[in-house]
Amino acid sequence: MAFQHQKPNGLILGVFLVVFFLARFLIEFFKENQVGFEDAMTLNMGQILSIPFIIVGLVIIFWRKGRRAAPVVGKS
Secondary structure (H helix, E strand, O other), X not given: OOXXXXXXXXXXXXXXXXXXXXXXXXXXXXXXXXXXXXXXXXXOHHHHHHHHHHHHHHHHHHHHHOOOOOOOOOOO
16 A cells, blocks of 8 residues: 555644745745845845744654654554
């Protein structure tokens, strides 16, 4: 069967957070600033707000990667 090895709970959430907010972080480099005070900032507000979610996603990935997945009940 294709799904004999179940992924650890939370792993998909961690990957989603990293991919989504990393993409947002990179796209913000090409986007025009929406408010004037962002012109003087190295990173704009969208990038600053994306960093914690990327970190949380990485923490979830490494935390869940170290744990074994629960056995699939009823599968042989």
